[in-house]
Amino acid sequence: MTGKLRISDVAKHAGVSPATVSRVMNGNPKVDPGLVARVQAAAEELGYTASPLARSLALGKTQTITVLVPDLGNPTFQGVLRTLSRSAAADGYHVLVADSAEVAADEASLAVDARRRTDGIVLVAPRMADDELDALLPRLAPAVLVNRPPHESAPVVAADYAGGLRELIEHLHDLGHRHILFLAGVPGSASNARRLAAIAGARADHPDLVLDEAACGTGFADGAAAVDAVRGSGATAVLAYNDLVAMGLLSALHDAGIAVPADVSVTGFDGIPFAPYTTPPLTTAAVPTDRMGERAWAAMRALLDGDDAPSPEVFAPVLAVRGSTAPPRA
Amino acid sequence: MTGKLRISDVAKHAGVSPATVSRVMNGNPKVDPGLVARVQAAAEELGYTASPLARSLALGKTQTITVLVPDLGNPTFQGVLRTLSRSAAADGYHVLVADSAEVAADEASLAVDARRRTDGIVLVAPRMADDELDALLPRLAPAVLVNRPPHESAPVVAADYAGGLRELIEHLHDLGHRHILFLAGVPGSASNARRLAAIAGARADHPDLVLDEAACGTGFADGAAAVDAVRGSGATAVLAYNDLVAMGLLSALHDAGIAVPADVSVTGFDGIPFAPYTTPPLTTAAVPTDRMGERAWAAMRALLDGDDAPSPEVFAPVLAVRGSTAPPRA
DNA sequence: ATGAAAGCGCTAACAC
DNA sequence: GTGTTAGCGCTTTCAT
Numbered sequence: 143m144t145g146k147l148r149i150s151d152v153a154k155h156a157g158v159s160p161a162t163v164s165r166v167m168n169g170n171p172k173v174d175p176g177l178v179a180r181v182q183a184a185a186e187e188l189g190y191t192a193s194p195l196a197r198s199l200a201l202g203k204t205q206t207i208t209v210l211v212p213d214l215g216n217p218t219f220q221g222v223l224r225t226l227s228r229s230a231a232a233d234g235y236h237v238l239v240a241d242s243a244e245v246a247a248d249e250a251s252l253a254v255d256a257r258r259r260t261d262g263i264v265l266v267a268p269r270m271a272d273d274e275l276d277a278l279l280p281r282l283a284p285a286v287l288v289n290r291p292p293h294e295s296a297p298v299v300a301a302d303y304a305g306g307l308r309e310l311i312e313h314l315h316d317l318g319h320r321h322i323l324f325l326a327g328v329p330g331s332a333s334n335a336r337r338l339a340a341i342a343g344a345r346a347d348h349p350d351l352v353l354d355e356a357a358c359g360t361g362f363a364d365g366a367a368a369v370d371a372v373r374g375s376g377a378t379a380v381l382a383y384n385d386l387v388a389m390g391l392l393s394a395l396h397d398a399g400i401a402v403p404a405d406v407s408v409t410g411f412d413g414i415p416f417a418p419y420t421t422p423p424l425t426t427a428a429v430p431t432d433r434m435g436e437r438a439w440a441a442m443r444a445l446l447d448g449d450d451a452p453s454p455e456v457f458a459p460v461l462a463v464r465g466s467t468a469p470p471r472a
Numbered sequence: 473m474t475g476k477l478r479i480s481d482v483a484k485h486a487g488v489s490p491a492t493v494s495r496v497m498n499g500n501p502k503v504d505p506g507l508v509a510r511v512q513a514a515a516e517e518l519g520y521t522a523s524p525l526a527r528s529l530a531l532g533k534t535q536t537i538t539v540l541v542p543d544l545g546n547p548t549f550q551g552v553l554r555t556l557s558r559s560a561a562a563d564g565y566h567v568l569v570a571d572s573a574e575v576a577a578d579e580a581s582l583a584v585d586a587r588r589r590t591d592g593i594v595l596v597a598p599r600m601a602d603d604e605l606d607a608l609l610p611r612l613a614p615a616v617l618v619n620r621p622p623h624e625s626a627p628v629v630a631a632d633y634a635g636g637l638r639e640l641i642e643h644l645h646d647l648g649h650r651h652i653l654f655l656a657g658v659p660g661s662a663s664n665a666r667r668l669a670a671i672a673g674a675r676a677d678h679p680d681l682v683l684d685e686a687a688c689g690t691g692f693a694d695g696a697a698a699v700d701a702v703r704g705s706g707a708t709a710v711l712a713y714n715d716l717v718a719m720g721l722l723s724a725l726h727d728a729g730i731a732v733p734a735d736v737s738v739t740g741f742d743g744i745p746f747a748p749y750t751t752p753p754l755t756t757a758a759v760p761t762d763r764m765g766e767r768a769w770a771a772m773r774a775l776l777d778g779d780d781a782p783s784p785e786v787f788a789p790v791l792a793v794r795g796s797t798a799p800p801r802a
Numbered sequence: 803a804t805g806a807a808a809g810c811g812c813t814a815a816c817a818c
Numbered sequence: 819g820t821g822t823t824a825g826c827g828c829t830t831t832c833a834t
Contacts, residue, residue, distance in 0.1 A: 148827055159805045164829055174803060194589040195534065196827035199525050199810050206568070206589070214554040215745070224544040227571050236586060238536070239569050241557050256566060259524040259536070362749050393749040415545070419692050419723040421751035478811055489821045494813055502819060526811030529826050 147190050156184035206236040208256040208263040214241045217414040219266050225435025246270050250278050257282050262442050284445035288438050292454040297441035299434050299455045304340035306427030306459030310409045311344045314379045318469045323377035325358035325368050325387055365390025369398055378470035385410035385417050392420055403468035422465030429459045477520050486514035536566040538586040538593040544571045547744040549596050555765025576600045580608050587612050592772050614775035618768050622784035627771040629764050629785050634670035636757030636789030640739045641674045644709045648799045653707035655688035655698050655717055695720025699728055708800035715740035715747050722750055733798035752795030759789045
């Protein structure tokens with residue numbers, strides 16, 4: 143009853159031309175009501191649905207967009223992808239996902255390739271360098287950037303990392319901490335650079351604060367491995383690069399018999415779903431991935447509709463104070 | 473330099489017919505080497521790449537498959553999706569994702585719709601009832617099922633939930649526990665039913681074991697909310713529906729001043745990346761989502777290549793014993 | 803209002 | 819070997 147029927151089959155069955163069937167299927171108003179009914183009945187009876195492929199070719203639109211992420215396993219990207227996907231679906235669009243597996247060198251070709259089979263692309267936290275991105279964007283338009291600094295050739299939806307870090311530092315400072323250790327991410331990365339800049343800014347704001355940095359990484363294991371650096375630093379509070387690092391550290395500190403927050407306070411960054419459930423619950427700066435995914439889709443939708451490119455949207459992370467931070471030991 | 477060139481542009485530029493360009497682009501062996509070079513040079517110079525859309529229509533293949541998941545935010549599905557996506561990409565295939573947002577009633581139409589624009593579909597832990605699935609599968613072929621019991625009309629890649637649960641129970645029994653509480657998932661769901669069956673089986677195996685059940689759920693909050701049920705049960709060990717529930721419970725137990733594993737042992741299920749980093753680290757049955765994603769792709773690939781449908785692959789979860797379980801208090 | 807025909811861009815059968 | 823032609827299935831002028 144189903145399967146490989148073409149529009150001409152329906153046309154024959156209804157005794158009309160393929161053009162009329164097409165018009166009916168697309169709700170073209172100027173078709174005789176009688177024919178509309180006949181055609182709809184025929185389509186219904188045969189179980190016909192237009193081939194999306196053929197429509198795409200004829201229309202030059204696929205009703206699909208690409209979302210390129212550095213790692214489908216990263217909770218932060220998942221949050222964005224999830225909402226983006228649902229928002230797009232609500233508007234009748236489909237989502238093609240591409241995972242660069244954190245290999246910056248592959249991003250460009252993956253993006254170009256995927257973009258060609260879709261109507262637009264959302265680049266989530268692309269790892270490539272600025273100049274490469276600049277050169278690439280024109281070839282990808284319409285494109286939307288998530289978590290990259292405002293850019294002229296594409297709408298941007300980003301979290302204010304510097305602001306979030308600042309809030310976290312302010313929080314620790316208010317609690318009385320005067321010696322904080324920042325566990326940095328991947329050395330050359332853009333996001334790490336931005337956070338380091340924020341750290342530098344905080345140092346300027348608080349002359350009474352000792353703000354150390356230690357190389358670390360971005361995953362659980364990196365956080366766990368930082369336990370010695372933390373112990374040796376003499377800091378009373380640790381600003382982990384993200385929640386994953388914080389969780390790894392929390393776990394290692396527990397094993398080492400170092401109490402949190404009694405002996406040392408720990409903060410994360412991102413506000414992943416697990417943060418409230420660590421022991422102790424993690425104080426973090428929650429990045430609103432849901433709203434970001436939704437806004438990224440809105441921006442893409444605007445581009446697709448030929449509207450003006452939306453201006454950059456920067457979201458302030460929300461400070462979530464939980465049990466992992468407290469005043470330093472007197 | 474790029475953009476809307478058609479195959480005829482290249483043909484003209486190289487002084488050959490479109491057919492020849494097509495042959496060259498597809499590496500057809502019987503083309504004069506001289507022409508091959510000329511065409512390649514022309515394509516290169518113009519920056520030409522064949523339109524995937526037009527190719528798809530002509531070939532009847534899109535080089536894309538659909539992966540339908542109940543929730544893009546669920547760590548278990550993410551694991552499968554991630555590996556599946558990378559495996560497919562390694563074979564030159566693209567992945568379209570669809571998220572049913574846990575609404576079983578929407579799965580069928582989402583699947584049919586997405587399937588029409590791709591070459592096949594992988595249904596990850598579909599929530600729909602068996603009879604609905606039976607009726608749907610023929611319309612979706614080629615299709616692969618992940619985490620559903622072996623089925624005749626589609627290859628299946630699944631985790632052995634009953635086996636995993638059995639191992640967990642065996643582990644607790646060996647430790648000396650004789651009163652265990654199982655925190656069940658969503659009442660009507662297929663996966664919950666399977667686990668309940670495994671629980672029943674374990675009761676038969678161990679007449680000396682009291683195995684209680686309590687309604688719970690599948691998320692953090694559900695686990696946290698179960699703390700009273702746990703306390704009131706008198707059980708010395710808790711078998712949480714999954715790792716999320718276990719984490720929620722661990723957190724709530726900690727807040728309630730109930731020590732794990734001293735006062736009560738807790739186990740999870742799934743082996744999500746966070747499991748080793750909870751406090752205490754979570755004993756769980758680790759489902760090999762990586763291998764499952766890879767095998768799901770292999771099965772799909774076989775179907776796509778017209779090979780025989782692979783037989784069901786059931787993966788035994790790996791017992792990961794960590795700090796959340798210990799002998800009961802004497 | 804409806805149908806005939808051209809075209810979206812490519813591939814494959816069929817001739818030469 | 820290479821070009822010509824006919825689709826793949828739909829939409830959309832352009833006539834009528």
